[in-house]
Amino acid sequence: MIAHSAQLAARSDEDRVTTTDNTVIVLDGATAHDPTRPQAGKYVDELGKQLRQRVPNSDDLRAAVAQSISATSEQLHLVPGGSPSSTVAIVRVTTHTVDLLVLGDSAVIVGTLDGSEHVLIDDRLTRIDLPESRAYRNRLSTGAGYDDQHRDLLQQLQRAEGRQRNQPGGFWIAEADPTAATHALTSSYDRTQVAWAIAATDGAFDLLPQLGISWQAVAELTSPELHELLRRCHAWEAETDPDGKALPRAKRHDDKSVVVIHP
Template structure:
């Protein structure tokens, strides 16, 4: 297909990111950490979605239809129900002979570098746009220097309860969970293949933190797997040594799982 893929992952405590590279596609999932003890871990859910999507992403259907069917199968196999199920962000990239297909659901992101030099960033910001009071409290709590304490955990639990009440609703936000209809609301974009030079797909643990190191996405797009591994370790060190209490960059955990994949597409006009 004239593509090369480099990728790296760095797990934190939850280890619920999944990154799968298939022939012509990249799948990136970020299972939501269950801060609310009433909610199950996302591990089994993202394992199932990753394996099922890897098996079906090469089909001729749209990425949204493929994702919807994977969610439906997860419901059947795992016996989960809307509102009481684990959830995950989804970033899918499929390289076809003439087209590059991108799907984003939740706050994992896909960055597309065009041969014109333009860089398009695709990320789903519908959840933060809700401006939930609990989310504002969570950020202020950390920005005020109160750190990752027992009170912080209680604030996160309250936030997840508030988010769950708005999950997969027209007046809320959409995420892979137990309602296959969520796939219809994913952000989708198609590019003529010849216009695309590179693609980066990343979970928020990488996407939100890489810019703090002063590294641009075109620079990331030129990295080897070993360099990507070093980059994620540098992010981890920044979290631990520069901002251990989440004061400069408020985030749910000191260390989140991190996954990043780089797809480089050969220019077929060159010989």
């Protein structure tokens, strides 16, 4: 396996990329918009370490993620419902397969030798369609920008999301309850049919289409070229859409991580 990667941190700096000889793990810690909520930095550091120990040789990716969440919760003394959280995206290359897992809204795109592209993304949080989410996006689309009212709406949204997090009918994400991992989305491909795979946090996944760049083109980039691409995303946010009017998003700049994998 050959992997090229790049990261560009925003203020939160809570994305993490971990690689082994056969595995790529991408984490995106949830930003705490409410200052009373815990930050995710220590959580993603520990979760990444635990996943690195278990995922590469596990017979069951969901079980490996569950065990890693449990170990992280024990190590950091976390309580379900009141702890930091993170998305998880995994690409693992074995002798015969390329195995994928996503939990939360990071994404994996797979390009196969027949020219097809396949996207694995967990959109359950989006499908809940919370009114607080609609409210802040509607304000941004009218040009209101990132003002105090926007920040108040994000705090309301985070409280509303907390009531739906790791609940039936809600959405699932790595936090303190390992049973969330049983709801992760998985997929597997014949290794001989995979040309490339890309793992990306939403800060990159949502922005790259705005630049008009195909995933096939992204898959051809090296690490320095990927870093330059993320800088272009950052510049687009700052110069073309600084108020989130064209692409309503919670923050002007989010952490951005992207990894290109060649099996």
